[in-house]
Amino acid sequence: MILCCGDPEGSTCIDIITRCVCIGVPWAFKSTLKVLFGDKGTEVVDSWMHYLLYKNNPSIQIFYLFIVVGGYFAFVTFGYPYMPGPLISGAHKWGGLVAFAVCLFTFAIASLKDPGIVHRANEKACVSQFPYDGVIFVEGKKCPTCDTLKPARSKHCSMCDVCVVRFDHHCVWIGNCVGEGNHRWFIYFLLTHAFLCVYGSLVGVLILLGQIIERQLFQAVYVDAVTGERFSASYSIVFQYMLANNAILMFVTLLCIIMSAVLVAFTAYHLFLVAANVTTNETFKYRNERRRLELSGERPDQIQNIYDKGVWENFRECFAPQELFRNYHLVAEEKRPTQRGKLKGS
Template identity: 40%
Template sequence: MADWDAIVFIAIVLVSSVICFCGHWPIFEGTPIQSLNYCCTGGCFDLLEKFVGLVCGARGRHVVSSVEHYCCERPNPILQLFYFTILGGAYFAFVGTSFQYIPGPYVSVVHRYLGTVSVVVGAVLFLLTSCSDPGLITSTNVSDYLTMYPYDGILYEEKTCSTCNLARPPRSKHCSICGRCVARFDHHCGWTNTCIGENNLRYFMAFLFWHCALCLYGTFVIAAIVAGEVKKRNLVHLLTFYYGVEPSLQKLSPYVFQWVLAFYSQQLLLLLFLGILSLLLTGFFGYHLYLVLTNITTNETYKWESYKRWKQHVSSSEGPKVTSVDGSASSSEQVSSPRLVGGYLRGAEFLGIAVGFSFLLCG
């Protein structure tokens, strides 16, 4: 049963990763992978709405639309609660399965306390990011934000937010989910249920860095626990002396892995869970660190991509109707960023949920 738990967990994570991050690639065009990617990044609600509409009529379709609107287009604590479920589930799984092996040959007793403190610090950083002001633009501070960055005449021109009825500072954006303008808007984070902007980006980066370190730390501690148990039970000596296994890493590894899988499957599952999260979070943190170092926001990356596509369209089009477009006058109208960010963020969130659920189910 332990073998199947590990196999199911690995399969779920690998398939979910390919679907979420590779499903839009041209190589998967017209394949089930592309369809599943569309489903995971927003199409599932469209399909559900059509199905319910056929079965229950307009009233049922309205209910599904309302649920989608609340879950995807309005501030809600769903992913915040799920974060605490995953954090608490992983911590108590570690306490219940691995605390008994601390201290060990490679693990000091200090890790009993250091692990708990690390989890608490991670939760505090999460709450700090969730509850801090992202840089809300109001009538009292809009003048300060207007002088913070210059207008570039391409992505940002002098204009007024039609919803807030306030002048829109450069690099700001009106978040349709929160219903407010945010200075130096980066993105709306569903996990923290708030926007990431000028004032809370530092907390968000600290949150990402700490959770990368936390997952890597947990991976190291569990690996050290398992290695310590292998040493305490003289497994290598037993395999080589009594069973005649050649004393080389290549020959011993399959037998050691089978033994660990048979007697320490819970630790192995937790190790895989934390290891995969470490890779995902490290990649996400590295991407955002790159954006910080290059002084660009997530929102601006998509705006620039949209602008480049528009410029390519203008340069490749024929006829005076298109080529006579005045870039300085119309660039801001043409560079309306498509809602690709939401799809990718929903894909990343779906992957995080899939990893979490597979861990909770298999654990």
Template identity: 40%
Template sequence: MGMQWLLVCHGLITLLVVISFLCGQWPIFQGTFVERIHYFLTFGAYDYFQRLVGAVFGSKGTNFILSIEYFCCDRPNPILQILYVAIIGGIYYMIANSCFSYMPGYYLSGAHRYISLMGVVVGILFFILTSFSDPGIVKAENVLQYLNAYPYDEVLYKEKECTTCKIPKPARSKHCSICNRCVARFDHHCGWMNNCIGERNNRYFLGFLLWHLLLCLYGSVAVALVLAGRLKELRVVYILTVYYGIENTFRDLAPHVVQWLLRSYNTQILLMIFLAIVSLLLAGFFGYHVNLCLTNTTTNETFKWQEHLTWQKKLNEARASAAALKASISDLRTEAKPPESKWRAFFRKSPLEDAVEAIAKQNTYNKGCFSNLGEVIFPFSSRPSFSQTKTKAG
């Protein structure tokens, strides 16, 4: 009973948070649908949880959370990996314990017992591949190949040396302070994987997200079909209409059917809602990373572009202020110009939009959707031409 109430509270809180940011009620959740979900996954939920702990327990509670964050996320350790295995194992056990006894059923055959197990095994294989594969470590032996694979764009990346590794720093690489190594085409460090996501294992990370999205969708639909099958097998609608005299309409039957399901199959309903919410969050996270792949951008580069955009915006504002001052001085000497049409000013692009478009055009690594996707699926370091670069140079 305690586990059921825990699932109820978790599901309701998560649902309220998801509805709030999807509706854009909080200022931090502005932007596109994918941007809101990504912000929620990376910053929003944790930020509000930290504020809640601070409000309830004060600075001691906040410091305790920060110490846990440092231990789990800012240093190499397998805690989150163990937690992932515990979560996926626990959810699968609860589904098997509450749903497998109804298979085969009216809508699902007994084969889904084995299909679900295979789905979990494949998900764990993707997890192992992402966690223990080489993310694209830059060493003295392969730095020349990476220097040739990713030319400097002279905007975000310029020729320099890694102060820690003491080797030339290829474009799009970053020295991970947690793993203490340079990683080619660095995206981010994933605490769940206890590994960096970079040039060589980004494809496995995308596969992990996609597979778990499909797995959660499959689980929520399968549980829903189990419940629908029980309604058919027990002839609940027939009993309600014939023996209890309820009108055979959706409006009249729905409250009684829901009440019966909540009384008899509350664990299954909570699992279905939980998997559906996780599917929504995974869909946003996966969509965000697919968009990065299609534009040949990384999470690390997204922050770099934002910094560059802020700098460019300030520079444009300074130039605009100087031009306005110069124009005001000249207006004192000449007749004032007629005011600009309000409609023309309304439809004119803002300087920020112009800067965004300009920066998008400056991304020299964007070579088209298919080429960008091919670079992720077949990274440069896995191609024969990559290993031949050193031979030619020698």
């Protein structure tokens, strides 16, 4: 509510809460630190916040591992003992393990793979890969930070401090940019996690329904332990009984159902972008350009996506990158030892 509706300068109830949470609490926290530790205390907190919010760091990856590994082990501990059950076979124990392992595999590759970093050794090859459309990508520009030419469709990532070829976005979940080098692995990452959540939802629901059938919960009579009062089954009483006995499994299943909706929608959106050969970064650039044309009284529909080669070729470009890109891996390998050398030297 605060993020979507709050205005720190407004006067509604939500605005006042926004002011308290976003301005008041940090101010009080920093003032306390200043009193306790002087300027040094606030400087340390500022540098931590800068690192956590504006630099590439593993905090969200650790959170991801906590959720996925924790969720899987919750299933193993509280769901697997009921398999095989009346509605589900024991083979899904192995199915769950395979789905979980494949998710960790796609996460690891998408996180570790070079997204297509532009540097001196490959800048010319990168520039020759896509033509400049002269609208959202203009020829001859240099990145002031990397001091390399800016290839069409590339962008400088301020989190990682590198320019990336065919830059899509910086993904905090994989702690890496999504670019030409790992775009397909990012899509595999989304597909496998969407599948894991849908599969987890189905398995969880079938285990829980199986428990209701096996224990004949709708035919049972329920006794209040305190008053001794007897109740016949209803949806509400069966739900309360299940919640009391299977709370963690129900929570993990609910998490899977919510995340299924989010991930299926997000995966479909990214597949749509791949089919249209537009990166997330380009969607913002096209939108800004359209707005600029509208404001200057020109027709915005004159903007053409010159990189769109038809759905089949667009998918091929993402899932089977051209030979040039396979070399990036080698170039990146060449670059890494010098970086390590520098680190060792320092």
